[in-house]
Amino acid sequence: MDGSSGRREPASGREADQAWRSFAYLLSGPLLYGGGGLLLDRWLGTSFLLPVGIVGGMALSIYLIWFRYGSR
Amino acid sequence: MSIVALATEGSGYTSPGVADFWQPLVGNGAFAITRASVAILVSVAVLSWLLLAGTKRMAVVPSKRQFATESTYGLxxxxxxxxxxxxxxxxxxxxxxxxxxxxxxLNNLFSIIPVVQFPTMSRVAFPTALALVVFVVYHVVGFRKHGLVGYFKSIIPAGLSVGLMIPIFLLELITDLFTRPVTLALRLFGNMFAGHLLLVLFIGGGEYLLLHGAGAFKLAGVGALGMGFVMTVFEILVQVLQAYIFTLLAALYIAGAVANDH
Incomplete structure:
Protein backbone atom coordinates (compact mmCIF):
# COMPACT_ATOMS: atom_id res chain seq x y z
CA MET A 1 0.00 0.00 0.00
CA ASP A 2 2.84 2.35 0.88
CA GLY A 3 4.46 2.11 -2.52
CA SER A 4 1.35 2.44 -4.67
CA SER A 5 -0.25 5.35 -2.85
CA GLY A 6 3.06 7.19 -2.87
CA ARG A 7 2.84 7.68 -6.60
CA ARG A 8 -0.55 9.33 -6.38
CA GLU A 9 0.50 12.01 -3.94
CA PRO A 10 1.28 15.02 -6.10
CA ALA A 11 -2.02 14.81 -7.99
CA SER A 12 -4.35 14.54 -5.01
CA GLY A 13 -2.50 17.27 -3.16
CA ARG A 14 -2.52 19.55 -6.16
CA GLU A 15 -6.22 19.17 -6.83
CA ALA A 16 -7.13 20.01 -3.25
CA ASP A 17 -4.72 22.92 -3.32
CA GLN A 18 -6.27 24.28 -6.52
CA ALA A 19 -9.76 24.17 -5.06
CA TRP A 20 -8.84 25.91 -1.82
CA ARG A 21 -6.57 28.40 -3.53
CA SER A 22 -9.28 29.36 -6.02
CA PHE A 23 -11.59 30.03 -3.12
CA ALA A 24 -8.96 32.27 -1.51
CA TYR A 25 -8.46 34.17 -4.78
CA LEU A 26 -12.19 34.81 -5.10
CA LEU A 27 -12.13 36.38 -1.65
CA SER A 28 -8.89 38.30 -2.10
CA GLY A 29 -9.77 39.95 -5.41
CA PRO A 30 -12.92 41.81 -4.37
CA LEU A 31 -11.42 42.45 -0.93
CA LEU A 32 -8.20 43.99 -2.22
CA TYR A 33 -9.56 45.98 -5.16
CA GLY A 34 -12.90 46.77 -3.53
CA GLY A 35 -10.97 47.99 -0.50
CA GLY A 36 -8.71 50.05 -2.73
CA GLY A 37 -11.79 51.47 -4.45
CA LEU A 38 -13.31 52.37 -1.11
CA LEU A 39 -10.19 54.21 -0.04
CA LEU A 40 -9.98 56.06 -3.38
CA ASP A 41 -13.67 56.94 -3.05
CA ARG A 42 -13.02 58.43 0.37
CA TRP A 43 -10.03 60.33 -0.92
CA LEU A 44 -11.53 61.63 -4.15
CA GLY A 45 -15.07 62.11 -2.86
CA THR A 46 -16.52 59.81 -5.51
CA SER A 47 -18.77 56.79 -5.02
CA PHE A 48 -18.30 54.59 -8.09
CA LEU A 49 -14.83 53.20 -7.40
CA LEU A 50 -15.94 50.72 -4.72
CA PRO A 51 -18.30 48.77 -7.01
CA VAL A 52 -15.82 49.04 -9.88
CA GLY A 53 -13.12 47.69 -7.58
CA ILE A 54 -15.27 44.81 -6.36
CA VAL A 55 -16.31 43.74 -9.85
CA GLY A 56 -12.86 44.36 -11.29
CA GLY A 57 -11.23 42.44 -8.45
CA MET A 58 -13.60 39.55 -8.94
CA ALA A 59 -12.86 39.56 -12.67
CA LEU A 60 -9.13 39.55 -11.99
CA SER A 61 -9.53 36.64 -9.54
CA ILE A 62 -11.48 34.61 -12.06
CA TYR A 63 -8.94 35.42 -14.75
CA LEU A 64 -6.12 34.33 -12.45
CA ILE A 65 -7.87 31.05 -11.64
CA TRP A 66 -8.41 30.42 -15.33
CA PHE A 67 -4.83 31.39 -16.15
CA ARG A 68 -3.32 29.20 -13.43
CA TYR A 69 -5.50 26.12 -13.58
CA GLY A 70 -7.50 26.29 -16.77
CA SER A 71 -5.22 27.45 -19.51
CA ARG A 72 -2.56 24.77 -19.36
CA MET B 1 -52.12 35.78 21.29
CA SER B 2 -49.92 37.60 18.89
CA ILE B 3 -46.21 37.04 18.65
CA VAL B 4 -45.55 40.58 19.86
CA ALA B 5 -47.58 39.99 23.01
CA LEU B 6 -45.70 36.76 23.64
CA ALA B 7 -42.39 38.47 23.10
CA THR B 8 -43.10 41.24 25.59
CA GLU B 9 -44.67 38.89 28.08
CA GLY B 10 -42.13 36.10 27.99
CA SER B 11 -39.17 38.09 29.23
CA GLY B 12 -37.84 35.18 31.27
CA TYR B 13 -35.96 33.61 28.39
CA THR B 14 -32.88 35.30 27.00
CA SER B 15 -31.87 33.96 23.64
CA PRO B 16 -28.26 32.80 23.42
CA GLY B 17 -25.73 35.22 22.02
CA VAL B 18 -22.15 36.36 22.09
CA ALA B 19 -22.35 36.86 25.86
CA ASP B 20 -22.64 33.09 26.36
CA PHE B 21 -19.11 32.68 25.10
CA TRP B 22 -17.47 35.05 27.57
CA GLN B 23 -17.15 33.00 30.72
CA PRO B 24 -14.38 34.27 33.00
CA LEU B 25 -13.72 31.95 35.93
CA VAL B 26 -10.94 33.85 37.70
CA GLY B 27 -10.55 37.60 37.33
CA ASN B 28 -11.97 39.70 34.55
CA GLY B 29 -10.84 41.68 31.54
CA ALA B 30 -8.12 40.73 29.08
CA PHE B 31 -6.14 38.52 31.47
CA ALA B 32 -9.06 36.65 33.00
CA ILE B 33 -8.82 32.88 33.17
CA THR B 34 -11.86 31.81 31.21
CA ARG B 35 -13.65 28.56 30.71
CA ALA B 36 -11.91 28.28 27.35
CA SER B 37 -8.43 28.73 28.87
CA VAL B 38 -9.14 26.00 31.39
CA ALA B 39 -10.56 23.79 28.63
CA ILE B 40 -7.44 24.05 26.48
CA LEU B 41 -5.18 23.28 29.47
CA VAL B 42 -7.32 20.27 30.31
CA SER B 43 -7.14 19.18 26.66
CA VAL B 44 -3.33 19.30 26.73
CA ALA B 45 -3.26 17.20 29.91
CA VAL B 46 -5.78 14.69 28.54
CA LEU B 47 -3.96 14.42 25.21
CA SER B 48 -0.59 13.94 26.87
CA TRP B 49 -2.04 11.18 29.00
CA LEU B 50 -3.87 9.51 26.11
CA LEU B 51 -0.87 9.58 23.82
CA LEU B 52 1.60 8.46 26.47
CA ALA B 53 -0.71 5.67 27.55
CA GLY B 54 -1.33 4.73 23.93
CA THR B 55 2.36 4.38 23.16
CA LYS B 56 3.61 2.98 26.44
CA ARG B 57 3.72 -0.74 25.91
CA MET B 58 4.04 -0.98 22.18
CA ALA B 59 3.37 -4.45 20.83
CA VAL B 60 3.28 -6.01 17.40
CA VAL B 61 -0.29 -7.01 18.10
CA PRO B 62 -1.54 -3.67 19.37
CA SER B 63 -3.87 -3.08 22.29
CA LYS B 64 -7.05 -1.13 21.57
CA ARG B 65 -5.46 2.04 22.87
CA GLN B 66 -2.32 1.59 20.83
CA PHE B 67 -4.41 0.83 17.77
CA ALA B 68 -6.46 4.01 18.21
CA THR B 69 -3.35 6.12 18.68
CA GLU B 70 -1.60 4.54 15.74
CA SER B 71 -4.50 4.87 13.34
CA THR B 72 -4.99 8.54 14.22
CA TYR B 73 -1.30 9.15 13.75
CA GLY B 74 -1.36 7.17 10.51
CA LEU B 75 -4.26 9.23 9.18
CA LEU B 106 -10.37 17.30 21.35
CA ASN B 107 -11.11 20.99 21.90
CA ASN B 108 -13.92 20.81 19.36
CA LEU B 109 -15.34 17.69 20.96
CA PHE B 110 -15.33 19.55 24.28
CA SER B 111 -18.43 21.27 22.95
CA ILE B 112 -20.47 18.15 23.62
CA ILE B 113 -18.48 16.46 26.39
CA PRO B 114 -20.47 16.91 29.60
CA VAL B 115 -19.08 19.23 32.28
CA VAL B 116 -16.68 20.94 29.85
CA GLN B 117 -19.36 21.64 27.22
CA PHE B 118 -17.53 24.51 25.66
CA PRO B 119 -15.72 24.51 22.31
CA THR B 120 -12.42 26.26 22.98
CA MET B 121 -12.16 27.33 19.35
CA SER B 122 -15.34 29.39 19.63
CA ARG B 123 -13.15 32.05 21.21
CA VAL B 124 -11.46 33.54 18.17
CA ALA B 125 -8.06 33.99 19.86
CA PHE B 126 -7.43 30.23 19.92
CA PRO B 127 -7.86 29.52 16.19
CA THR B 128 -6.00 32.77 15.48
CA ALA B 129 -3.01 31.59 17.48
CA LEU B 130 -3.03 28.25 15.66
CA ALA B 131 -3.35 29.94 12.27
CA LEU B 132 -0.46 32.26 13.17
CA VAL B 133 1.73 29.23 13.82
CA VAL B 134 0.80 27.84 10.40
CA PHE B 135 1.36 31.27 8.82
CA VAL B 136 4.86 31.62 10.26
CA VAL B 137 5.77 28.03 9.38
CA TYR B 138 4.75 28.14 5.74
CA HIS B 139 6.36 31.49 5.07
CA VAL B 140 9.60 30.57 6.81
CA VAL B 141 9.66 27.30 4.85
CA GLY B 142 9.08 29.25 1.63
CA PHE B 143 11.81 31.80 2.40
CA ARG B 144 14.27 29.02 3.21
CA LYS B 145 13.45 27.16 0.03
CA HIS B 146 13.42 30.03 -2.45
CA GLY B 147 15.24 32.88 -0.72
CA LEU B 148 13.48 36.17 0.09
CA VAL B 149 13.38 37.57 -3.45
CA GLY B 150 12.86 34.18 -5.05
CA TYR B 151 9.87 33.51 -2.79
CA PHE B 152 8.11 36.67 -3.85
CA LYS B 153 9.03 36.00 -7.46
CA SER B 154 7.67 32.48 -7.24
CA ILE B 155 4.16 33.67 -6.38
CA ILE B 156 3.60 35.16 -9.86
CA PRO B 157 2.59 32.48 -12.38
CA ALA B 158 4.97 32.18 -15.32
CA GLY B 159 3.89 33.47 -18.72
CA LEU B 160 1.71 36.28 -17.46
CA SER B 161 1.49 39.37 -19.65
CA VAL B 162 3.51 42.32 -18.32
CA GLY B 163 0.53 44.62 -17.83
CA LEU B 164 -1.16 42.22 -15.44
CA MET B 165 1.92 41.43 -13.38
CA ILE B 166 1.47 44.09 -10.72
CA PRO B 167 -2.28 43.61 -10.11
CA ILE B 168 -1.84 39.83 -10.03
CA PHE B 169 1.21 40.11 -7.78
CA LEU B 170 -0.80 42.19 -5.30
CA LEU B 171 -3.64 39.68 -5.49
CA GLU B 172 -1.30 36.77 -4.82
CA LEU B 173 0.39 38.66 -2.01
CA ILE B 174 -2.88 39.45 -0.25
CA THR B 175 -4.02 35.85 -0.76
CA ASP B 176 -0.87 34.47 0.87
CA LEU B 177 -0.37 37.06 3.57
CA PHE B 178 -3.95 37.80 4.52
CA THR B 179 -6.78 35.75 3.04
CA ARG B 180 -5.45 32.24 3.60
CA PRO B 181 -4.38 32.57 7.26
CA VAL B 182 -7.43 34.66 8.14
CA THR B 183 -9.92 32.28 6.50
CA LEU B 184 -8.10 29.38 8.16
CA ALA B 185 -8.74 30.87 11.60
CA LEU B 186 -12.21 32.18 10.87
CA ARG B 187 -13.46 28.93 9.36
CA LEU B 188 -12.68 27.01 12.52
CA PHE B 189 -13.92 29.79 14.78
CA GLY B 190 -17.16 30.30 12.85
CA ASN B 191 -18.04 26.63 12.73
CA MET B 192 -17.47 26.11 16.43
CA PHE B 193 -19.18 29.35 17.42
CA ALA B 194 -22.26 28.76 15.30
CA GLY B 195 -22.50 25.10 16.23
CA HIS B 196 -22.36 25.81 19.94
CA LEU B 197 -24.86 28.63 19.61
CA LEU B 198 -27.23 26.26 17.84
CA LEU B 199 -26.94 23.67 20.58
CA VAL B 200 -27.44 26.26 23.31
CA LEU B 201 -30.50 27.56 21.48
CA PHE B 202 -32.16 24.19 20.95
CA ILE B 203 -31.34 22.69 24.32
CA GLY B 204 -31.68 25.85 26.42
CA GLY B 205 -34.79 26.98 24.55
CA GLY B 206 -36.28 23.49 24.64
CA GLU B 207 -35.72 23.26 28.37
CA TYR B 208 -37.36 26.65 28.89
CA LEU B 209 -40.36 25.77 26.75
CA LEU B 210 -40.78 22.44 28.50
CA LEU B 211 -40.53 23.80 32.04
CA HIS B 212 -42.08 27.24 31.70
CA GLY B 213 -44.30 26.95 28.65
CA ALA B 214 -47.98 26.14 28.78
CA GLY B 215 -49.92 23.56 26.75
CA ALA B 216 -48.69 23.29 23.20
CA PHE B 217 -45.45 25.06 24.09
CA LYS B 218 -44.43 22.04 26.18
CA LEU B 219 -44.83 19.95 23.05
CA ALA B 220 -42.68 22.42 21.12
CA GLY B 221 -40.12 22.09 23.90
CA VAL B 222 -39.98 18.32 23.37
CA GLY B 223 -39.49 18.96 19.65
CA ALA B 224 -36.73 21.46 20.33
CA LEU B 225 -34.93 19.05 22.64
CA GLY B 226 -35.22 16.33 20.01
CA MET B 227 -33.73 18.73 17.50
CA GLY B 228 -31.02 19.50 20.04
CA PHE B 229 -30.13 15.82 20.09
CA VAL B 230 -30.04 15.64 16.29
CA MET B 231 -27.85 18.73 16.12
CA THR B 232 -25.52 17.28 18.76
CA VAL B 233 -24.93 14.27 16.55
CA PHE B 234 -24.49 16.56 13.55
CA GLU B 235 -22.03 18.68 15.53
CA ILE B 236 -19.80 15.67 16.14
CA LEU B 237 -19.45 15.41 12.37
CA VAL B 238 -18.67 19.12 12.05
CA GLN B 239 -16.16 19.00 14.89
CA VAL B 240 -14.20 16.12 13.40
CA LEU B 241 -14.43 17.62 9.92
CA GLN B 242 -13.19 21.04 11.00
CA ALA B 243 -10.21 19.56 12.84
CA TYR B 244 -9.42 17.61 9.67
CA ILE B 245 -9.87 20.59 7.35
CA PHE B 246 -7.70 22.86 9.47
CA THR B 247 -4.90 20.30 9.38
CA LEU B 248 -5.47 19.61 5.69
CA LEU B 249 -5.14 23.29 4.84
CA ALA B 250 -2.06 23.68 7.05
CA ALA B 251 -0.53 20.80 5.08
CA LEU B 252 -1.59 22.36 1.76
CA TYR B 253 -0.07 25.72 2.66
CA ILE B 254 3.18 24.08 3.69
CA ALA B 255 3.11 21.98 0.52
CA GLY B 256 2.72 25.15 -1.54
CA ALA B 257 5.76 26.70 0.11
CA VAL B 258 7.85 23.54 -0.25
CA ALA B 259 6.92 22.97 -3.90
CA ASN B 260 9.33 24.11 -6.57
CA ASP B 261 6.76 26.00 -8.57
CA HIS B 262 4.19 27.80 -6.55
Whole structure:
Protein backbone atom coordinates (compact mmCIF):
# COMPACT_ATOMS: atom_id res chain seq x y z
CA MET A 1 0.00 0.00 0.00
CA ASP A 2 2.84 2.35 0.88
CA GLY A 3 4.46 2.11 -2.52
CA SER A 4 1.35 2.44 -4.67
CA SER A 5 -0.25 5.35 -2.85
CA GLY A 6 3.06 7.19 -2.87
CA ARG A 7 2.84 7.68 -6.60
CA ARG A 8 -0.55 9.33 -6.38
CA GLU A 9 0.50 12.01 -3.94
CA PRO A 10 1.28 15.02 -6.10
CA ALA A 11 -2.02 14.81 -7.99
CA SER A 12 -4.35 14.54 -5.01
CA GLY A 13 -2.50 17.27 -3.16
CA ARG A 14 -2.52 19.55 -6.16
CA GLU A 15 -6.22 19.17 -6.83
CA ALA A 16 -7.13 20.01 -3.25
CA ASP A 17 -4.72 22.92 -3.32
CA GLN A 18 -6.27 24.28 -6.52
CA ALA A 19 -9.76 24.17 -5.06
CA TRP A 20 -8.84 25.91 -1.82
CA ARG A 21 -6.57 28.40 -3.53
CA SER A 22 -9.28 29.36 -6.02
CA PHE A 23 -11.59 30.03 -3.12
CA ALA A 24 -8.96 32.27 -1.51
CA TYR A 25 -8.46 34.17 -4.78
CA LEU A 26 -12.19 34.81 -5.10
CA LEU A 27 -12.13 36.38 -1.65
CA SER A 28 -8.89 38.30 -2.10
CA GLY A 29 -9.77 39.95 -5.41
CA PRO A 30 -12.92 41.81 -4.37
CA LEU A 31 -11.42 42.45 -0.93
CA LEU A 32 -8.20 43.99 -2.22
CA TYR A 33 -9.56 45.98 -5.16
CA GLY A 34 -12.90 46.77 -3.53
CA GLY A 35 -10.97 47.99 -0.50
CA GLY A 36 -8.71 50.05 -2.73
CA GLY A 37 -11.79 51.47 -4.45
CA LEU A 38 -13.31 52.37 -1.11
CA LEU A 39 -10.19 54.21 -0.04
CA LEU A 40 -9.98 56.06 -3.38
CA ASP A 41 -13.67 56.94 -3.05
CA ARG A 42 -13.02 58.43 0.37
CA TRP A 43 -10.03 60.33 -0.92
CA LEU A 44 -11.53 61.63 -4.15
CA GLY A 45 -15.07 62.11 -2.86
CA THR A 46 -16.52 59.81 -5.51
CA SER A 47 -18.77 56.79 -5.02
CA PHE A 48 -18.30 54.59 -8.09
CA LEU A 49 -14.83 53.20 -7.40
CA LEU A 50 -15.94 50.72 -4.72
CA PRO A 51 -18.30 48.77 -7.01
CA VAL A 52 -15.82 49.04 -9.88
CA GLY A 53 -13.12 47.69 -7.58
CA ILE A 54 -15.27 44.81 -6.36
CA VAL A 55 -16.31 43.74 -9.85
CA GLY A 56 -12.86 44.36 -11.29
CA GLY A 57 -11.23 42.44 -8.45
CA MET A 58 -13.60 39.55 -8.94
CA ALA A 59 -12.86 39.56 -12.67
CA LEU A 60 -9.13 39.55 -11.99
CA SER A 61 -9.53 36.64 -9.54
CA ILE A 62 -11.48 34.61 -12.06
CA TYR A 63 -8.94 35.42 -14.75
CA LEU A 64 -6.12 34.33 -12.45
CA ILE A 65 -7.87 31.05 -11.64
CA TRP A 66 -8.41 30.42 -15.33
CA PHE A 67 -4.83 31.39 -16.15
CA ARG A 68 -3.32 29.20 -13.43
CA TYR A 69 -5.50 26.12 -13.58
CA GLY A 70 -7.50 26.29 -16.77
CA SER A 71 -5.22 27.45 -19.51
CA ARG A 72 -2.56 24.77 -19.36
CA MET B 1 -52.12 35.78 21.29
CA SER B 2 -49.92 37.60 18.89
CA ILE B 3 -46.21 37.04 18.65
CA VAL B 4 -45.55 40.58 19.86
CA ALA B 5 -47.58 39.99 23.01
CA LEU B 6 -45.70 36.76 23.64
CA ALA B 7 -42.39 38.47 23.10
CA THR B 8 -43.10 41.24 25.59
CA GLU B 9 -44.67 38.89 28.08
CA GLY B 10 -42.13 36.10 27.99
CA SER B 11 -39.17 38.09 29.23
CA GLY B 12 -37.84 35.18 31.27
CA TYR B 13 -35.96 33.61 28.39
CA THR B 14 -32.88 35.30 27.00
CA SER B 15 -31.87 33.96 23.64
CA PRO B 16 -28.26 32.80 23.42
CA GLY B 17 -25.73 35.22 22.02
CA VAL B 18 -22.15 36.36 22.09
CA ALA B 19 -22.35 36.86 25.86
CA ASP B 20 -22.64 33.09 26.36
CA PHE B 21 -19.11 32.68 25.10
CA TRP B 22 -17.47 35.05 27.57
CA GLN B 23 -17.15 33.00 30.72
CA PRO B 24 -14.38 34.27 33.00
CA LEU B 25 -13.72 31.95 35.93
CA VAL B 26 -10.94 33.85 37.70
CA GLY B 27 -10.55 37.60 37.33
CA ASN B 28 -11.97 39.70 34.55
CA GLY B 29 -10.84 41.68 31.54
CA ALA B 30 -8.12 40.73 29.08
CA PHE B 31 -6.14 38.52 31.47
CA ALA B 32 -9.06 36.65 33.00
CA ILE B 33 -8.82 32.88 33.17
CA THR B 34 -11.86 31.81 31.21
CA ARG B 35 -13.65 28.56 30.71
CA ALA B 36 -11.91 28.28 27.35
CA SER B 37 -8.43 28.73 28.87
CA VAL B 38 -9.14 26.00 31.39
CA ALA B 39 -10.56 23.79 28.63
CA ILE B 40 -7.44 24.05 26.48
CA LEU B 41 -5.18 23.28 29.47
CA VAL B 42 -7.32 20.27 30.31
CA SER B 43 -7.14 19.18 26.66
CA VAL B 44 -3.33 19.30 26.73
CA ALA B 45 -3.26 17.20 29.91
CA VAL B 46 -5.78 14.69 28.54
CA LEU B 47 -3.96 14.42 25.21
CA SER B 48 -0.59 13.94 26.87
CA TRP B 49 -2.04 11.18 29.00
CA LEU B 50 -3.87 9.51 26.11
CA LEU B 51 -0.87 9.58 23.82
CA LEU B 52 1.60 8.46 26.47
CA ALA B 53 -0.71 5.67 27.55
CA GLY B 54 -1.33 4.73 23.93
CA THR B 55 2.36 4.38 23.16
CA LYS B 56 3.61 2.98 26.44
CA ARG B 57 3.72 -0.74 25.91
CA MET B 58 4.04 -0.98 22.18
CA ALA B 59 3.37 -4.45 20.83
CA VAL B 60 3.28 -6.01 17.40
CA VAL B 61 -0.29 -7.01 18.10
CA PRO B 62 -1.54 -3.67 19.37
CA SER B 63 -3.87 -3.08 22.29
CA LYS B 64 -7.05 -1.13 21.57
CA ARG B 65 -5.46 2.04 22.87
CA GLN B 66 -2.32 1.59 20.83
CA PHE B 67 -4.41 0.83 17.77
CA ALA B 68 -6.46 4.01 18.21
CA THR B 69 -3.35 6.12 18.68
CA GLU B 70 -1.60 4.54 15.74
CA SER B 71 -4.50 4.87 13.34
CA THR B 72 -4.99 8.54 14.22
CA TYR B 73 -1.30 9.15 13.75
CA GLY B 74 -1.36 7.17 10.51
CA LEU B 75 -4.26 9.23 9.18
CA UNK B 76 -2.37 12.47 9.73
CA UNK B 77 1.04 11.13 8.73
CA UNK B 78 -0.02 9.43 5.52
CA UNK B 79 -3.32 11.02 4.55
CA UNK B 80 -2.34 14.60 5.28
CA UNK B 81 1.43 14.70 5.56
CA UNK B 82 2.77 12.34 2.92
CA UNK B 83 -0.02 12.57 0.35
CA UNK B 84 -0.07 16.35 0.35
CA UNK B 85 3.40 17.62 1.23
CA UNK B 86 5.07 14.78 -0.70
CA UNK B 87 7.26 11.94 0.47
CA UNK B 88 10.45 13.95 0.15
CA UNK B 89 10.07 16.39 3.02
CA UNK B 90 6.84 15.67 4.85
CA UNK B 91 8.30 13.96 7.91
CA UNK B 92 9.52 17.06 9.69
CA UNK B 93 6.03 18.58 9.52
CA UNK B 94 4.17 15.55 10.83
CA UNK B 95 4.65 16.47 14.54
CA UNK B 96 3.14 19.90 13.89
CA UNK B 97 0.23 18.52 11.86
CA UNK B 98 -0.51 15.73 14.31
CA UNK B 99 -0.41 18.08 17.30
CA UNK B 100 -2.75 20.49 15.56
CA UNK B 101 -5.15 17.76 14.56
CA UNK B 102 -5.53 16.12 17.96
CA UNK B 103 -5.54 19.44 19.82
CA UNK B 104 -8.27 20.91 17.64
CA UNK B 105 -10.23 17.66 17.58
CA LEU B 106 -10.37 17.30 21.35
CA ASN B 107 -11.11 20.99 21.90
CA ASN B 108 -13.92 20.81 19.36
CA LEU B 109 -15.34 17.69 20.96
CA PHE B 110 -15.33 19.55 24.28
CA SER B 111 -18.43 21.27 22.95
CA ILE B 112 -20.47 18.15 23.62
CA ILE B 113 -18.48 16.46 26.39
CA PRO B 114 -20.47 16.91 29.60
CA VAL B 115 -19.08 19.23 32.28
CA VAL B 116 -16.68 20.94 29.85
CA GLN B 117 -19.36 21.64 27.22
CA PHE B 118 -17.53 24.51 25.66
CA PRO B 119 -15.72 24.51 22.31
CA THR B 120 -12.42 26.26 22.98
CA MET B 121 -12.16 27.33 19.35
CA SER B 122 -15.34 29.39 19.63
CA ARG B 123 -13.15 32.05 21.21
CA VAL B 124 -11.46 33.54 18.17
CA ALA B 125 -8.06 33.99 19.86
CA PHE B 126 -7.43 30.23 19.92
CA PRO B 127 -7.86 29.52 16.19
CA THR B 128 -6.00 32.77 15.48
CA ALA B 129 -3.01 31.59 17.48
CA LEU B 130 -3.03 28.25 15.66
CA ALA B 131 -3.35 29.94 12.27
CA LEU B 132 -0.46 32.26 13.17
CA VAL B 133 1.73 29.23 13.82
CA VAL B 134 0.80 27.84 10.40
CA PHE B 135 1.36 31.27 8.82
CA VAL B 136 4.86 31.62 10.26
CA VAL B 137 5.77 28.03 9.38
CA TYR B 138 4.75 28.14 5.74
CA HIS B 139 6.36 31.49 5.07
CA VAL B 140 9.60 30.57 6.81
CA VAL B 141 9.66 27.30 4.85
CA GLY B 142 9.08 29.25 1.63
CA PHE B 143 11.81 31.80 2.40
CA ARG B 144 14.27 29.02 3.21
CA LYS B 145 13.45 27.16 0.03
CA HIS B 146 13.42 30.03 -2.45
CA GLY B 147 15.24 32.88 -0.72
CA LEU B 148 13.48 36.17 0.09
CA VAL B 149 13.38 37.57 -3.45
CA GLY B 150 12.86 34.18 -5.05
CA TYR B 151 9.87 33.51 -2.79
CA PHE B 152 8.11 36.67 -3.85
CA LYS B 153 9.03 36.00 -7.46
CA SER B 154 7.67 32.48 -7.24
CA ILE B 155 4.16 33.67 -6.38
CA ILE B 156 3.60 35.16 -9.86
CA PRO B 157 2.59 32.48 -12.38
CA ALA B 158 4.97 32.18 -15.32
CA GLY B 159 3.89 33.47 -18.72
CA LEU B 160 1.71 36.28 -17.46
CA SER B 161 1.49 39.37 -19.65
CA VAL B 162 3.51 42.32 -18.32
CA GLY B 163 0.53 44.62 -17.83
CA LEU B 164 -1.16 42.22 -15.44
CA MET B 165 1.92 41.43 -13.38
CA ILE B 166 1.47 44.09 -10.72
CA PRO B 167 -2.28 43.61 -10.11
CA ILE B 168 -1.84 39.83 -10.03
CA PHE B 169 1.21 40.11 -7.78
CA LEU B 170 -0.80 42.19 -5.30
CA LEU B 171 -3.64 39.68 -5.49
CA GLU B 172 -1.30 36.77 -4.82
CA LEU B 173 0.39 38.66 -2.01
CA ILE B 174 -2.88 39.45 -0.25
CA THR B 175 -4.02 35.85 -0.76
CA ASP B 176 -0.87 34.47 0.87
CA LEU B 177 -0.37 37.06 3.57
CA PHE B 178 -3.95 37.80 4.52
CA THR B 179 -6.78 35.75 3.04
CA ARG B 180 -5.45 32.24 3.60
CA PRO B 181 -4.38 32.57 7.26
CA VAL B 182 -7.43 34.66 8.14
CA THR B 183 -9.92 32.28 6.50
CA LEU B 184 -8.10 29.38 8.16
CA ALA B 185 -8.74 30.87 11.60
CA LEU B 186 -12.21 32.18 10.87
CA ARG B 187 -13.46 28.93 9.36
CA LEU B 188 -12.68 27.01 12.52
CA PHE B 189 -13.92 29.79 14.78
CA GLY B 190 -17.16 30.30 12.85
CA ASN B 191 -18.04 26.63 12.73
CA MET B 192 -17.47 26.11 16.43
CA PHE B 193 -19.18 29.35 17.42
CA ALA B 194 -22.26 28.76 15.30
CA GLY B 195 -22.50 25.10 16.23
CA HIS B 196 -22.36 25.81 19.94
CA LEU B 197 -24.86 28.63 19.61
CA LEU B 198 -27.23 26.26 17.84
CA LEU B 199 -26.94 23.67 20.58
CA VAL B 200 -27.44 26.26 23.31
CA LEU B 201 -30.50 27.56 21.48
CA PHE B 202 -32.16 24.19 20.95
CA ILE B 203 -31.34 22.69 24.32
CA GLY B 204 -31.68 25.85 26.42
CA GLY B 205 -34.79 26.98 24.55
CA GLY B 206 -36.28 23.49 24.64
CA GLU B 207 -35.72 23.26 28.37
CA TYR B 208 -37.36 26.65 28.89
CA LEU B 209 -40.36 25.77 26.75
CA LEU B 210 -40.78 22.44 28.50
CA LEU B 211 -40.53 23.80 32.04
CA HIS B 212 -42.08 27.24 31.70
CA GLY B 213 -44.30 26.95 28.65
CA ALA B 214 -47.98 26.14 28.78
CA GLY B 215 -49.92 23.56 26.75
CA ALA B 216 -48.69 23.29 23.20
CA PHE B 217 -45.45 25.06 24.09
CA LYS B 218 -44.43 22.04 26.18
CA LEU B 219 -44.83 19.95 23.05
CA ALA B 220 -42.68 22.42 21.12
CA GLY B 221 -40.12 22.09 23.90
CA VAL B 222 -39.98 18.32 23.37
CA GLY B 223 -39.49 18.96 19.65
CA ALA B 224 -36.73 21.46 20.33
CA LEU B 225 -34.93 19.05 22.64
CA GLY B 226 -35.22 16.33 20.01
CA MET B 227 -33.73 18.73 17.50
CA GLY B 228 -31.02 19.50 20.04
CA PHE B 229 -30.13 15.82 20.09
CA VAL B 230 -30.04 15.64 16.29
CA MET B 231 -27.85 18.73 16.12
CA THR B 232 -25.52 17.28 18.76
CA VAL B 233 -24.93 14.27 16.55
CA PHE B 234 -24.49 16.56 13.55
CA GLU B 235 -22.03 18.68 15.53
CA ILE B 236 -19.80 15.67 16.14
CA LEU B 237 -19.45 15.41 12.37
CA VAL B 238 -18.67 19.12 12.05
CA GLN B 239 -16.16 19.00 14.89
CA VAL B 240 -14.20 16.12 13.40
CA LEU B 241 -14.43 17.62 9.92
CA GLN B 242 -13.19 21.04 11.00
CA ALA B 243 -10.21 19.56 12.84
CA TYR B 244 -9.42 17.61 9.67
CA ILE B 245 -9.87 20.59 7.35
CA PHE B 246 -7.70 22.86 9.47
CA THR B 247 -4.90 20.30 9.38
CA LEU B 248 -5.47 19.61 5.69
CA LEU B 249 -5.14 23.29 4.84
CA ALA B 250 -2.06 23.68 7.05
CA ALA B 251 -0.53 20.80 5.08
CA LEU B 252 -1.59 22.36 1.76
CA TYR B 253 -0.07 25.72 2.66
CA ILE B 254 3.18 24.08 3.69
CA ALA B 255 3.11 21.98 0.52
CA GLY B 256 2.72 25.15 -1.54
CA ALA B 257 5.76 26.70 0.11
CA VAL B 258 7.85 23.54 -0.25
CA ALA B 259 6.92 22.97 -3.90
CA ASN B 260 9.33 24.11 -6.57
CA ASP B 261 6.76 26.00 -8.57
CA HIS B 262 4.19 27.80 -6.55
Missing amino acids: VRNGLGRDIIGSHDFLKFVPLLFTMFVLIL
